[in-house]
Amino acid sequence: MDGPRTLKSGEMASLGRLVNIVFQGKEDGSMLRWFPTLFSEKNLDNLFVFADGDRIVSHVGMTRRWASIAGCTIRVVCIGAVATYEEYRGKGLATQLLELACKEAIDDGVDFMLISGGRGMYRRAGAADVGADCRAALTPELAGSLRTGDVSVRDFVDTDLPDCVAAYRKKTTHFIRPADDWEGLLRNRCCACKDIDLAVVERGGCFSGYMVLGKPDKDGESAVVEFAGEESALAAALAPALERYGAARIRLHLQDSNAFLKAAFERAGAAFDSAKSPGTLLVLNFPQLTRRLRPFIQEQVGIACERALSFEEQDGKYSFSDGQETCFVDGKMAAAEFLFGQSEARPTSGPLAKAFPVPTLIYGVNYI
Numbered sequence: 001m002d003g004p005r006t007l008k009s010g011e012m013a014s015l016g017r018l019v020n021i022v023f024q025g026k027e028d029g030s031m032l033r034w035f036p037t038l039f040s041e042k043n044l045d046n047l048f049v050f051a052d053g054d055r056i057v058s059h060v061g062m063t064r065r066w067a068s069i070a071g072c073t074i075r076v077v078c079i080g081a082v083a084t085y086e087e088y089r090g091k092g093l094a095t096q097l098l099e100l101a102c103k104e105a106i107d108d109g110v111d112f113m114l115i116s117g118g119r120g121m122y123r124r125a126g127a128a129d130v131g132a133d134c135r136a137a138l139t140p141e142l143a144g145s146l147r148t149g150d151v152s153v154r155d156f157v158d159t160d161l162p163d164c165v166a167a168y169r170k171k172t173t174h175f176i177r178p179a180d181d182w183e184g185l186l187r188n189r190c191c192a193c194k195d196i197d198l199a200v201v202e203r204g205g206c207f208s209g210y211m212v213l214g215k216p217d218k219d220g221e222s223a224v225v226e227f228a229g230e231e232s233a234l235a236a237a238l239a240p241a242l243e244r245y246g247a248a249r250i251r252l253h254l255q256d257s258n259a260f261l262k263a264a265f266e267r268a269g270a271a272f273d274s275a276k277s278p279g280t281l282l283v284l285n286f287p288q289l290t291r292r293l294r295p296f297i298q299e300q301v302g303i304a305c306e307r308a309l310s311f312e313e314q315d316g317k318y319s320f321s322d323g324q325e326t327c328f329v330d331g332k333m334a335a336a337e338f339l340f341g342q343s344e345a346r347p348t349s350g351p352l353a354k355a356f357p358v359p360t361l362i363y364g365v366n367y368i
Helices: 012-024 041-046 093-107 120-125 140-144 158-169 179-188 231-245 259-268 286-292 294-301 303-308 332-340 351-355
Strands: 002-006 047-052 055-069 072-084 112-115 133-138 151-155 173-176 194-203 206-214 221-229 249-254 271-275 280-283 310-314 317-321 326-330
Touching: 002 041, 002 093, 012 047, 012 055, 012 072, 041 047, 041 055, 047 093, 055 093, 072 093, 072 286, 072 294, 093 112, 093 120, 120 280, 133 140, 133 259, 140 231, 140 259, 151 231, 158 179, 158 194, 158 206, 158 221, 179 194, 194 221, 194 231, 206 231, 221 231, 231 249, 231 259, 249 259, 280 332, 286 294, 286 310, 286 332, 294 303, 294 351, 303 351, 317 332, 326 332
Parallel strands: 072 112, 221 249
Antiparallel strands: 002 047, 047 055, 055 072, 055 173, 112 280, 133 249, 133 271, 151 194, 194 206, 206 221, 310 317, 317 326
């Protein structure tokens, strides 16, 4: 067995057969097309594999990106397309590959991993469900109540790209995307294992935002994979989007920063479900991450309170202190929940309650 190691040039076809068979049940599947930034010759150093002879038999894929969380620049990797042939399972191959990916990420100064799954291997490493979000679903009738005559939807054209990039950068949390991310989306028109359309929203003939929409599924539902721009225009655009793509229902993932959309959907009578952020989150460098989040924390609690806060990690235990009260949690999973999710250890009032949870980073078209 050769590995763990990174993929070599010329082995992409063998890797493609593995991930197609595991995820789609056939050799000639769509995985390489669906994830062009992951399965790229430029990304070979982030594709960790075991080979048996000339056959790739196990894989853990990764992309590395900078991102912004409420103005704080952090380093993140995304993990996906984790696959092992059935006859090679139970040997710990994927676990070894994940460990190698974690080591490479830590050496590169990464703060945390986003993992597109919640299997036991990730949980044992300390990955946690985070976020306290919601999903909203609207029918054409409900969306129609939000419609305004000055808002329209049209197909994306190449000259829209600068406006889309600028709108995305204004989101509270966002990836700092290289051109490859946008080019892969526009070239292949697929995301998150879905064929998609990129719709531009205009108000009075002027750019107001965009929506990345999955093609309607067998039940007629279309998921908005990503959206950005003026939220009042986006709300008004849902009805024409439903009509344009022949969908019976449209679903969006909303965060606290989408307060306008939440309120508008509530008034319209939309159905809501509570939701975690997609995938799981694994903290890799707790001291560095909490340092990088200090500007956001200072905004939440004020300069004096922020200076009194301290965060420490020792022997797998984590402490969060405001100078008067200290909260202790055990393990990476509990630390991630304290930072980004729901945690019984977090106080309900005081500086720590104001500082946390931190907004979560949503994949959008960066999903792998």
